[in-house]
Amino acid sequence: MILIIDFGAQYSQLIARRVREANVYCEIIPYTYTIERIREKTPKGIILSGGPASVYAENAPKIDREIFNLGVPVLGICYGGQFIAQEFGGQVRKADFREYGRTKLNILSDDRLFKDIGQNSLCWMSHTDFIERAPEGFEITANTDSCPVCAMRNEEKEIYAVQFHPEVEHTEKGREIISNFLFNICKMNKDWNIGDYTKYSIERIKKEVGDKKALCALSGGVDSSVAAVMVHKALGSNLICVFVDHGLLRKDEGDQVERVFREKFNMNLIRVNAQERFLSKLAGVTEPEKKRKIIGEEFIRVFEEEKQKLKKEFGHIDYLVQGTIYPDVIESGTSTASVIKSHHNVGGLPDDVDFELLEPLRQLFKDEVRQVGRELGIPEEIVERQPFPGPGLAIRCLGEVTEDKLKIIREADFIFRDEIKKAGLQNKIWQYFAALPNIRSVGVMGDERTYSHTVTLRAVNSTDGMTSDWARIPYEVLEKVSTRIVNEVDNVNRIVYDITSKPPATIEYE
Numbered sequence: 001m002i003l004i005i006d007f008g009a010q011y012s013q014l015i016a017r018r019v020r021e022a023n024v025y026c027e028i029i030p031y032t033y034t035i036e037r038i039r040e041k042t043p044k045g046i047i048l049s050g051g052p053a054s055v056y057a058e059n060a061p062k063i064d065r066e067i068f069n070l071g072v073p074v075l076g077i078c079y080g081g082q083f084i085a086q087e088f089g090g091q092v093r094k095a096d097f098r099e100y101g102r103t104k105l106n107i108l109s110d111d112r113l114f115k116d117i118g119q120n121s122l123c124w125m126s127h128t129d130f131i132e133r134a135p136e137g138f139e140i141t142a143n144t145d146s147c148p149v150c151a152m153r154n155e156e157k158e159i160y161a162v163q164f165h166p167e168v169e170h171t172e173k174g175r176e177i178i179s180n181f182l183f184n185i186c187k188m189n190k191d192w193n194i195g196d197y198t199k200y201s202i203e204r205i206k207k208e209v210g211d212k213k214a215l216c217a218l219s220g221g222v223d224s225s226v227a228a229v230m231v232h233k234a235l236g237s238n239l240i241c242v243f244v245d246h247g248l249l250r251k252d253e254g255d256q257v258e259r260v261f262r263e264k265f266n267m268n269l270i271r272v273n274a275q276e277r278f279l280s281k282l283a284g285v286t287e288p289e290k291k292r293k294i295i296g297e298e299f300i301r302v303f304e305e306e307k308q309k310l311k312k313e314f315g316h317i318d319y320l321v322q323g324t325i326y327p328d329v330i331e332s333g334t335s336t337a338s339v340i341k342s343h344h345n346v347g348g349l350p351d352d353v354d355f356e357l358l359e360p361l362r363q364l365f366k367d368e369v370r371q372v373g374r375e376l377g378i379p380e381e382i383v384e385r386q387p388f389p390g391p392g393l394a395i396r397c398l399g400e401v402t403e404d405k406l407k408i409i410r411e412a413d414f415i416f417r418d419e420i421k422k423a424g425l426q427n428k429i430w431q432y433f434a435a436l437p438n439i440r441s442v443g444v445m446g447d448e449r450t451y452s453h454t455v456t457l458r459a460v461n462s463t464d465g466m467t468s469d470w471a472r473i474p475y476e477v478l479e480k481v482s483t484r485i486v487n488e489v490d491n492v493n494r495i496v497y498d499i500t501s502k503p504p505a506t507i508e509y510e
Ligand code: XMP
Pocket: 341, 342, 343, 344, 345, 387, 388, 389, 390, 391, 431, 465, 466, 502, 505, 506, 507, 508, 509
């Protein structure tokens, strides 16, 4: 495998995506790993990520320099490259201006990293510090107008450094550069492929679980669905799925989930209709965090009750299936910031001492999970589903959650999704939904005065939900959505489109 050492970069996961796209397995580890732990992983190559710090700062993140003596090639990107320069006695300093954007790369010598990419191409820069002088033993292989050492190498030790970011789309030959590192320099094999991985995982689950039983909390979201189908292929009816319908799902979603898993996959599925239970717990509650906590707790309670019932019926259940995916398990190079919202996930059920965890997607990124889903024959409508929060529509229904308000959201949201689909935009927007901000205002319909709800439309683009930008939906599409919602949904007379990015707003409203 290739190890990516994370110095707190925005782009570490992107580096990993690029490596895996090239059919090479990789893992991300934080820079705090000891050399012994790194050795245990037996990497065939190491990539040092970028990061926000300065290598010469006190407390700058560092990794044991023994990594350079492991006998495997190392590629440093941005901060990672500056770290190499500093460790080997070069000079890194702060530039007068922060460089951010595309720059022309001049390749100066024949280099294995830059094989077949031409003399000049555009690369993406995002840095303030730069390598002013390459260390002894290193040869400069590329520069730009503002970076004398845009790339350097020590051929003998197989250590490479680049100032730019080959992992981002804006670097024209980025994929080729990463492939050159993997195949020309590290001599990796292209042996990471989703089809084989899927078969291998099913076999492994069969072997591990044998004829024991497993339980899965199914939400209908991509991750839990793919995990459930994969485990189902391994265990058949020894997998029991519990689908808690908390009444906060989108229009027809509960029935759709039930239909797919019961009819298409013939799963042992229990649907718990707990709509009233959740609504009565939420009655009168307006504070966002309190709403989230109530839903999270109630969810666990319902699940526990079902588990007890199942134990009576099926006997002991040994395993709990969770749809944990790789981004959930990566320890980052930096400690995460304060909790903005307490997340509720079906995957976030408490680790019950009774259960062993079965997490078949732990190694996979989201788009790989989708590929596995397709391999397993899960319909597109589920595999391509946009992110949907655990607390469901409750956090899109500001103020008190009532069935009347939920009904408005469900209908409005359905129309919005329908029109996005008709406009062919459904795979071009990361997440889109309708919300009810709990505002009523005056309008006029026919000749009558109305005093009705406002519906907010929110559509954002993002890669991981950590930051996002509002989607530039064509006015004509927004117009259709607005007209349809006002005409088709009772008690709505005004539609607004949310044009805030994250930060400062969040994607969801509560
Ligand atoms: P925010 O609102 O924090 O959302 O900008 C970022 C992304 O996370 C989703 N989200 C959740 N997902 N459980 C989840 O599984 C939750 O409690 C939750 N809250 C927000 C949100 O839909 C967006 O994609």
